Amino acid sequence: MAVLVTGGAGYIGSHAVAALLERGEEIVIVDNLQQGHRDAVLGGKLYVGDLRDGEFLDTVFGENSIDAVIHFAANSLVGESMKDPGKYYHNNVYGTLCLLEKMNQYEVKRIVFSSTAATYGEPENVPIHENDRTLPTNTYGETKLAMEKMMKWFDAASGIKYVSLRYFNAAGAHASGKIGEDHNPETHLVPLILQTALGQRSHISVFGDDYPTEDGTCVRDYIHVSDLADAHVLAVDRLRSGGDSAIYNLGNGTGFSVKQVIDIARQVTGREIPAAIEARRAGDPAVLVASSDRARTELGWSPSRNKLEDIIGSAWAWHQANPTGYNKQ
Template sequence: MAILVTGGAGYIGSHTVAELLDRGEEVVVLDSLVTGHRESLLGGKLYVGDLRDKELLAKLFAENEIEAVIHFAASSLVGESMKDPVKYYDNNVYGTQCLLEGMQKAGVNKIVFSSTAATYGEPEKVPIEETDRTQPSNVYGETKLTMERMMSWFDKVLGIKYVALRYFNAAGAHASGKIGEDHRPESHLIPLVLQTALKQRESIAVFGDDYPTKDGTCIRDYIHVSDLADAHVRAVTYLRGGSGSSVFNLGNGLGFSVKEVIETAKEVTGLDIPVAIQERRAGDPAVLVASSDKARSVLGWNPSRADLKEIIRSAWNWHSSHPQGYGEA
């Protein structure tokens, strides 16, 4: 039996496919390649197409014996979601509806969902726990919370079990150096910093250096993409064991400040990284860190690449050997 990975040609999806293949799993990928890259797949059977194409989904489920789904396919740019909410409801919410409908028809009853810690909005306390209030402050986070709620009802009514994984920033690249992060446009700090080191950008913008943190810059949570891949595979094992639906945060301890990320990147690359201090951005909390106590105790998840230097070193290994990512767009 195979595991279907939607969005498997994307950044986190491709690392999860690699992890599944390493563990001897059979993998089927559905990806429209709208932001993903065919070259990022180290194996598996790829269907190029859209989640919202119900005929294609029916064909995929008919042609393969799917045991469980790992669902990454989504639009995930916060800024874009605040300009084009229709795109986010259509791709994320309606796309998930089509997927769940396809699963129901095919009798597939396990799904691991790549959600986001943006479901919490501005936290009341840190580290954030699963039981904390969810009040998304952008359309992207709201659609992800809606997708989780949809899954909860599909469980109650149809018995489709789900695990939702909520986390902040994926970072780093695969140990093989063959796959890594290539988002276009890029919005994540670590690749932006490394692109600055490579002189592809003039400077890295730091939004505010007067926050009440140890060095005045915002503290964020970064998790190595292969540790995230491991968590997704563990969640499949958890559902295979007959456990009920659940939500888990994935976090990396205390988090790292923006300045710490830049200083560590300078150390790792040995290159100059010019910084441009700018005004704070509206709605940027000082600290965003998720607690992973529950994932550690229930899933046995123990991120083994949690060190910032190791995360940046693996990202640098990818960016310095693939300065154009997977190539021309």
């Protein structure tokens, strides 16, 4: 039986595919290559197409014996989601509806969902717990929450069990050096810092240094992308063993400020990395750190690459070897 990975040519999806390959799983990948890259797919059977295309999904499910799905495919830029909410509802929410309907039709009853801690909005508590209030402050987070709720009702009606994994900032690159982070446009802090170290940007922008934190800059939770991939695989195991639907936060439990991330990147790269303080961005909370106690207890997940120096070091090695990212086809 195969695991279907939607968005498996993307950053986190490709690392999940690599983790599945390492343990000998049969893998089917669906990606429309809007943001994904063929070169990021290290194995498995790749189908290029869109989840909203019913005939395409009939081909995927009809040609393969699939017993579980890991669902990454989604648009994920917060700023864009606020300017074009229709795009996010159509791709993220409607795309997930199409996927769940085909899963039900082909009697595939397990799905692991790549969600986001943006479902919480402004945090009630630090660190954030799974039973905290969900009140997204942007369209992206709202669509992810809608996708989670849709899975809840498909479970109630059709018995499709789900595990939703909520997390913030993935960073780093695979130990093999074959896959890493390449977005266009790039919006994530670590690759933006490393592009500055490579001389591709004049400076890294720091949006606000007057927050109520130790050094005045925002604090965030960073997790190595391979640790995130491992959590998705463990979630598949939970569902295969008869586990019920559940939601888990994934985090290191330790936050790093923007200035800390830049300083550690300077140490790792040996580069100056100029930084410029700019105005705060609207809607940026001071501290976002997730508690992953439940995932550690119930999934047996424990991040093993949690030193920020190691996370940035792996990313730096990949960016040095691939300064312009993957080959653009």
